[in-house]
Amino acid sequence: MTEFIKRFFGFKSSKEKKSDFSAFFHDASAEEQKEVLMRVIKKANEDQRKVIEKYDKQMTHVR
Structure with missing residues (x-):
């Protein structure tokens, strides 16, 4: 429980390493x-647009 409280309030043990x-x-x-x-953000937006375009193409073939 004390470890949870320490992490919750931002205290880190000296054992923990920083991630990149x-x-x-x-x-x-x-x-x-x-x-x-x-x-x-731009890359994620691009990827999302591609997913939507792919879905739209699939839906036009279904109709």
Whole structure:
């Protein structure tokens, strides 16, 4: 239970290592974070559009 409480309030044990993901958000500049997040958002948006286009094509053949 104490470990849960420590994690809940953001306390880390000295045993825990930083992941690359958390290190990026901790160490990168705000500008770099914004740039990377914008690239991720654009890529996710592209992927979602492709899924919708594929679905639309399938539905036109069904009708």
